[in-house]
Amino acid sequence: MASVNGTTLENGTTRMETKVLPCDDLGMTFPDITSSAPPVVPSASTLSALQEATRDLLDRQLPIALPTETVYGLAANALHAPSVARIFSTKGRPADNPLIVHVSSLPMLRSLLPAAFVMPPEYEKLIAAFWPGPLTMLFPKSDVIPPICTAGQPTVAVRMPSHPIARALIALSNTPLAAPSANSSGKPSPTKAIHVLHDLRGKIPLILDGGACEVGVESTVVDGLSQEGVVKVLRPGGVTVEELQRVLGEGTKVLVHKRDYEDSEIESAPTTPGMKYRHYSPTVPVVLLLTSPPPAGRKLESVHDILDELHASISPQDEFKVGLLSLSDSDITKACIATHYEVQRFSLGKRSSPAEAAQRLFDGLLTLDGEGVEVILVEGVEEVKEGLAVMNRVRKAAGEVRYVSV
DSSP: OOOOOSEEOTTSOEEOOOEEEEOOOTTOBOOOTTOOOOOBOOOHHHHHHHHHHHIIIIISOOOEEEOOSSSOEEEEETTOHHHHHHHHHHHTOOTTSOOEEEOSSHHHHHTTSOTTOOOOHHHHHHHHHHSSSSEEEEEEOOTTSOHHHHTTOSEEEEEOOOOHHHHHHHHHHTOOEEOOBSSSTTSOOOSSHHHHHHHHTTTOSEEEEOOSOSSOSOOEEEEOSSSTTEEEEEEOOSSOHHHHHHHHOTTSEEEEBTTTBOOHHHHHSOSSTTSSSOOOOOSSOEEEEEOSOOOTTOOEEOHHHHHHHHHHHHOTTSOOEEEEEEOTTOHHHHHHHTSSSEEEEEEOOOTTOHHHHHHHHHHHHHHHHHTTOSEEEEEOOOSSTHHHHHHHHHHHHOSEEEEEOO
């Protein structure tokens, strides 16, 4: 077992100093994804931070936090079972929730797969269009990947991140990294280094600070292995369904889990993260507000009546501070502000920009949670483009859904 400098707590875990090292990707260059050659890292301080991260990962066998274009990841050596186990123990993650493996090149990808595997033409198109980037694909796994990484499944989820710091660390360490989001299991995913520090301080040795994440929600996960001529979207994310269909063409069907088909077997024994457990929840209740017509047996309610009810059920004797995560051009925003309650607002951006809502969602949940609100109201967005991923995350975070008349 790796030696760790820190204090052993009563529950057997080790509390350690957590460093935050700023990283600069200015001038960083990479070879073509078909090459396993290392990148050029002009910044001496960034190169030093990457080397320290490599020592933590490989010599100390400890997970570290790193930026990706989607969210910050908690990374460990994907080929070393004890290192992967520390991801689960650090996060408090259920053992049947598989991890995504991150690679820096196609030769590294090939090293994880059975020698006889033939790349499907759909995957070749997707790699050409979206790698490196926020797209994860299911592949058959070889024995080099420990079962703990895939929750015992015969497939492994793999992606190539486009964030220069993440890709450089993978390439320079010459090690594929398992990396779920860098947060305690069930909490909102971090999109800034400070989010990771607030949550995992003392549990990990190092956070590489590469700034705010550009995409803001996790990668899209697809399965092109289970049915010929069909690519299944198991988790919507940074690559939209519309973009997938455009690249794959009319000859391939793109089907979204829970929207276009159901699969109870994969929900009970998932092949990829985000399918089985409730996720993305802050410490206070989250309520999703929809303006669409309610289903049978439900009614439209005013924002004021909803807040009165929430106040009575959550903290009837106290002042009631409300967090509001809403669109900037929204009637819901106006209705909430018009009530007598104190409203702390975080904007999701304009209705016409679902990519902005995706980028701001987790930051908004974490920011409002940190400002002492008693409840967070989240306005629903249209489920197109990045809005599909936004609503996937919000529905998992929300304890209830209310239909609003404005």
